[in-house]
Amino acid sequence: MRSLIQTNAFIDGHWIPTDKRFAVTNPATGETLAEVADGDAAMAERAVEAAHKALGHWREKTPKQRADLLRRWYQSMLDNKQALGELMSAEQGKPIAEAIGEIEYGASFVDWFAGEAERCYGDILPVASQDKRSWIIKQPVGVCAAITPWNFPNAMITRKVAPALAAGCTIVIKPPQLTPLSALALAQLASEVGIPDGVINFVPSTQAKDVGEVFTQHPQVKKFTFTGSTSVGKALMEQCSQTMKKVSLELGGNAPFIVFDDADIDLAARELIACKFRNAGQTCISANRVLVQESVHDAFIDKLKQALGKLKVAAGDAEEVDYGPLINGDAITKVKELLDDAEQQGATILAGGNVLDALGELFFAPTLITGVKPSMRIAQEEIFGPVVAVQTFTDEAQGVSRANDTPFGLAGYFCAQDYTRIQRVSEQLECGMLGINAGAISHAYNAFGGVKESGIGREGSRYGLAEYQETKNITLGGF
Numbered sequence: 001m002r003s004l005i006q007t008n009a010f011i012d013g014h015w016i017p018t019d020k021r022f023a024v025t026n027p028a029t030g031e032t033l034a035e036v037a038d039g040d041a042a043m044a045e046r047a048v049e050a051a052h053k054a055l056g057h058w059r060e061k062t063p064k065q066r067a068d069l070l071r072r073w074y075q076s077m078l079d080n081k082q083a084l085g086e087l088m089s090a091e092q093g094k095p096i097a098e099a100i101g102e103i104e105y106g107a108s109f110v111d112w113f114a115g116e117a118e119r120c121y122g123d124i125l126p127v128a129s130q131d132k133r134s135w136i137i138k139q140p141v142g143v144c145a146a147i148t149p150w151n152f153p154n155a156m157i158t159r160k161v162a163p164a165l166a167a168g169c170t171i172v173i174k175p176p177q178l179t180p181l182s183a184l185a186l187a188q189l190a191s192e193v194g195i196p197d198g199v200i201n202f203v204p205s206t207q208a209k210d211v212g213e214v215f216t217q218h219p220q221v222k223k224f225t226f227t228g229s230t231s232v233g234k235a236l237m238e239q240c241s242q243t244m245k246k247v248s249l250e251l252g253g254n255a256p257f258i259v260f261d262d263a264d265i266d267l268a269a270r271e272l273i274a275c276k277f278r279n280a281g282q283t284c285i286s287a288n289r290v291l292v293q294e295s296v297h298d299a300f301i302d303k304l305k306q307a308l309g310k311l312k313v314a315a316g317d318a319e320e321v322d323y324g325p326l327i328n329g330d331a332i333t334k335v336k337e338l339l340d341d342a343e344q345q346g347a348t349i350l351a352g353g354n355v356l357d358a359l360g361e362l363f364f365a366p367t368l369i370t371g372v373k374p375s376m377r378i379a380q381e382e383i384f385g386p387v388v389a390v391q392t393f394t395d396e397a398q399g400v401s402r403a404n405d406t407p408f409g410l411a412g413y414f415c416a417q418d419y420t421r422i423q424r425v426s427e428q429l430e431c432g433m434l435g436i437n438a439g440a441i442s443h444a445y446n447a448f449g450g451v452k453e454s455g456i457g458r459e460g461s462r463y464g465l466a467e468y469q470e471t472k473n474i475t476l477g478g479f
């Protein structure tokens with residue numbers, strides 16, 4: 001299999017080295033995988049200028065020409081999914097099968113937005129007066145800048161880059177310091193299939209703040225898109241206000257997973273496990289607060305205990321693994337702190353709660369904790385680890401109000417059978433995405449994004465394209 005390891009920045013179609021480099025390590029073993037170029041503010045400016053230079057030609061291509069190139073990039077990702085998946089598993093830790101699943105998922109955004117590029121319509125407006133006609137055209141926003149996180153090293157990039165390119169924008173990206181190799185491999189494939197120089201540019205960096213300042217303040221950047229923590233997102237949005245950039249922000253969540261008394265308990269347990277243990281719980285739409293109606297609590301906990309006992313934890317390249325290591329020591333510390341705090345305040349750890357030392361210091365056991373109270377840190381902060389934290393509630397109204405009692409509103413989930421309850425609760429929950437009897441809700445066709453402090457804008461679906469377009473209203477007179 002050919003190597004897709006690239007270790008330099010990618011600007012204007014060229015691989016640019018730097019003297020200063022940073023190490024990328026395998027979280028399962030601690031082994032160094034590569035030394036990657038450490039871009040600075042000057043390099044970020046160079047990337048923006050390259051994207052600006054490329055914009056004119058890219059925007060003037062027909063939607064079909066852009067779609068054809070996107071489809072070639074999509075196909076190339078699929079053709080190389082094994083190599084891309086292995087690379088991702090090595091730098092991020094997720095099992096290879098899950099990593100290949102992410103490559104397919106990430107590629108699906110490129111395919112979907114290739115289609116959307118060709119369905120980018122304007123509007124003919126009603127005639128307001130007989131001597132005039134008005135219509136709307138959609139135009140690319142211009143140069144876009146993106147900052148992405150480590151938990152989905154491929155898909156968090158493609159779902160920003162694909163709609164940007166489909167709309168006729170060019171883009172600069174700062175991939176995460178922990179997983180730049182998956183990003184740079186995408187640049188290699190984009191270049192090989194003929195996406196023109198300067199249309200996609202990558203600046204790997206440990207100097208996130210400096211690069212972020214260029215991306216959010218450079219006058220040639222017209223749109224800034226970010227996936228990461230709420231605190232960083234807020235600061236970046238503020239920086240964008242000086243030049244009034246369009247922003248899309250996909251920030252933290254605190255997803256409730258509610259199990260009502262009429263739920264199919266087997267289905268609820270299965271969906272919760274799928275939702276919770278994907279990527280070892282390190283996803284922003286992971287079920288963070290499991291809210292179980294008192295009358296079904298004990299039966300549900302029994303199902304969960306059985307299911308947790310069957311999970312296999314191992315390095316990502318082992319056979320039939322459910323999840324691998326957490327990303328780094330900070331992640332382990334955070335999970336331990338949240339569990340300690342909850343235990344000290346009366347919660348009970350029924351399973352797990354410990355590091356699996358025999359595997360290595362970043363492997364955490366599948367954990368079940370009950371008796372969690374809304375005031376505990378574990379109920380208020382993102383756990384980002386393989387921990388099912390269960391609270392109880394008495395009736396539907398209390399379940400919904402507990403679920404909504406958070407500044408966040410990314411994903412929410414509930415399990416129920418009664419169709420009037422399903423209708424009621426789906427209208428009452430404050431979240432951007434809702435899974436009903438379903439713990440896996442992400443798809444390129446779906447609109448991903450949050451309400452409240454979980455962000456602004458949507459990724460995927462036809463709404464995802466609109467984030468990269470300006471709406472121009474034109475009125476023609478003199479009839």
Ligand code: ADP
Binds near residue numbers: 211228235
């Ligand atoms: P996470 O906990 O997922 O790492 P962060 O918000 O810290 O969330 O990081 C998400 C992305 O934001 C990463 O690419 C990181 O390098 C970048 N980042 C972190 N802090 C800043 C900052 N002050 N300015 C710009 N980018 C930042």
